[in-house]
Amino acid sequence: MQLKVLIVEDNYINMELMRSLIQEAGLTPICTGSLFEAQQVFSNSAPEEFLCAVVDYCIPDAPSGEAIDFAIESFLPTIVITASQDDEVRINILKKNIVDYISKESNQMFEYLTRLLARLDKNKKVGVLVVEDSRIQRSAMTSLLRRHNFITFEAANAEQGLQVFKEHSNIKLAIIDENMPGMSGIQMIAKLRETYNEEDLGIIGISGEENTGLPARFIRGGANDYMHKPYSHEEFFCRVLQNVERLENIETIRRVANSDFLTGLPNRRHFFTQVETIQKTEPEQQSLAIIDIDHFKNINDTYGHDCGDYALKELAVIVADYFSDYSAARFGGEEFCVYFANVEHQKVWQVMEAFRQTIEQKELIFEKQSIKCTVSIGLTSYTEEGINGMLKSADKHLYTAKNNGRNQVVTD
């Protein structure tokens, strides 16, 4: 179901701009020009249908933020937009349980709104742990985080915090206070960094101590950022969002570096990393198969290179599906590779033979033309010389399969 965004705004131009950026974000804008209209529309809907509300601070029938109160009381994460530069208005807005406020004077308004909307959806999968011995301060932070749809966890001391980490794998960010009974925040960070590196977990250190050396101690000790108490809501959100986005950017770079650009399958480099990790567990049985499309050059020559690309992508979908329990990759060109750990060799042979038959029977349709193709497979369970020995052995069998007429599995 496409989530809705309730807009309450009387300015037509702003409304239209927001309508289009919300649509571009894959969401459904519900546009209302007054508080009355918003109440009417909302009374016929369920809050779960909405991702959030974007509300103008001042509209004719709600000149002092009354529409914000309505949205918050309706359990909608609420983003406020305002043309007011008045500091009192800003403080007034920030007192309310809003997600954030955006000034209409900034030409970055629409860009920031797009970013916020995307975050509200993504944050639903991001866990944030707050480790703070003061219950009031802990609750204040988790309540701010919940407004942004984060999954929140709390711990009253470092030992509890480490335990929460063991139980939840979705924690991407930890906010850790320095002064707690027992282990200090910096000591806890040192412990965490033994297991989680900076690419997998963001850490923000916090403290109310007037110690100018503390931020550097936190950062040197493995934190990514530092916040001094008391902090403003704006600073809190800026730092949290920046740290979460940093991790997501790393994740994107990692994904791009590890996958084949045409098919999206893991690439050769990632395949070796995966196999290396599995081999550390000393599997009792290992097998490796190289799959090569037969006469692929003919497909390119007969139907064109685009058709060749299409065939590779279609085959990659089948490879990903067939070998989802094992490690499969596009090795380059028209070659795929699959590694099996702790699977009986006879079972591996059956899986590869079934795969060969599936491809043989598959009909690919490219620009209304029917294309058939077959694959030759070299399969080995020879493990004497590690992964390179396995590849050499499988390649030798593949060569035999090609020489024996193709469309077959050849094994040890």
Ligand SMILES: Nc1nc2c(ncn2[C@@H]2O[C@H](COP(=O)(O)OP(=O)(O)OP(=O)(O)O)[C@@H](O)[C@H]2O)c(=O)[nH]1
């Ligand atoms: N469309 C497309 N073609 C590719 C890609 N990578 C490699 N190829 C083509 O794959 C073909 C491989 O040809 P060959 O190595 O002669 O092998 P083959 O025609 O499959 O014949 P056999 O392997 O002997 O059955 C070449 O024409 C390459 O240009 C790609 O990403 N896209």
